[in-house]
């Protein structure tokens with residue numbers, strides 16, 4: 202069945218799809234978001250590890266190729282809100298020299314943009330979604346920007362212990378920037394520090410898409426169609442223009458949604474899958490894949506049991522609201538090597554709440 206044509210159809214109601222929807226709907230575009238999972242509301246969310254599995258990945262894993270292939274589903278979500286319904290809400294920023302890895306370290310590539318190009322957006326998103334943190338303190342490693350809209354979260358006993366240990370080792374820490382309300386913000390309540398963020402925050406203190414951009418999008422008239430699984434992007438006979446998407450609705454019936462623009466926001470691993478599935482005689486290898494490289498460079502960031510990642514999953518039994526902080530590199534490299542803290546490139550800033558017994562973090566991904 203064909204639905205009435207819209208300006209924009211967005212595949213996926215997660216963090217990315219919500220931002221597109223909010224911006225485009227506010228600009229007056231007719232927007233439909235197709236989401237394969239259920240239409241979660243805050244009131245559906247239950248603080249239970251068993252229940253929480255419902256909002257986690259529900260489809261088969263991707264088998265990554267390479268020397269050591271492994272099945273990968275972890276960084277995903279299921280239903281309206283997507284992965285950010287149960288994420289840890291750490292909002293760290295890249296640093297200026299992260300954009301110049303080639304020039305500064307002779308590895309990889311420099312970015313064609315700089316920190317200064319993205320900095321205004323970091324500040325805007327922090328205001329939009331509500332970030333708690335101490336922007337001034339972060340100036341030890343990044344240029345000044347706008348203050349965060351809320352002060353940092355509380356520091357609890359285990360945070361104090363980390364602070365003491367790191368101070369003794371010469372590692373400077375600052376409060377983690379997190380998308381959680383340390384105070385009431387934009388009609389949403391302050392966090393009560395009960396530590397259930399990893400299965401979805403039912404109070405709205407965690408800045409998930411339902412209470413931020415998706416809410417804005419709906420207010421501006423965007424329609425969210427849940428239980429609608431997109432299978433293909435459709436193109437015209439010449440193969441040079443998208444015309445919409447094919448999807449299967451809650452009754453498993455085939456539908457077509459015509460649109461002038463298609464936005465794939467189904468998660469970085471699902472988007473290529475959809476494009477590879479959209480072959481035609483004009484696109485024998487899938488859409489945007491004349492090079493044959495579509496998804497070939499996708500990289501799994503193995504976050505299980507590791508603490509060597511930018512924000513990452515904290516180690517097991519640590520709190521979901523801990524974040525990674527970094528000592529200022531200039532200051533560190535200026536220091537005599539004997540005074541440098543070992544393995545200090547990224548240190549855990551355990552300045553956020555909750556006893557570890559409550560914050561065990563999510564278990565392994567559902568199989």
Ligand SMILES: Cc1cc2nc3c(=O)[nH]c(=O)nc-3n(C[C@H](O)[C@H](O)[C@H](O)COP(=O)(O)OP(=O)(O)OC[C@H]3O[C@@H](n4cnc5c(N)ncnc54)[C@H](O)[C@@H]3O)c2cc1C
Pocket residue numbers: 212213214215216217218235236237238275276277278279280281282283284285287288289290291292429430431432466467468469471475512513563
């Ligand atoms: C446990 C966990 C903790 C995290 N912690 C942090 C953190 O602290 N800080 C941080 O910055 N990031 C964190 N992340 C990562 C962050 O949450 C994700 O990168 C981000 O939410 C991805 O958003 P997205 O819109 O790209 O994809 P998703 O949120 O995965 O949204 C994609 C949506 O598309 C839907 N979909 C998929 N295929 C189809 C289809 N064929 N048809 C229709 N709909 C479809 C899915 O159901 C899903 O709702 C965390 C992630 C997880 C899982």
Ligand code: SF4
Pocket residue numbers: 381382391392393394395396397398399401402403404405406407
């Ligand atoms: S700890 Fe705070 S942000 Fe997390 S679920 Fe509880 S109230 Fe929500």
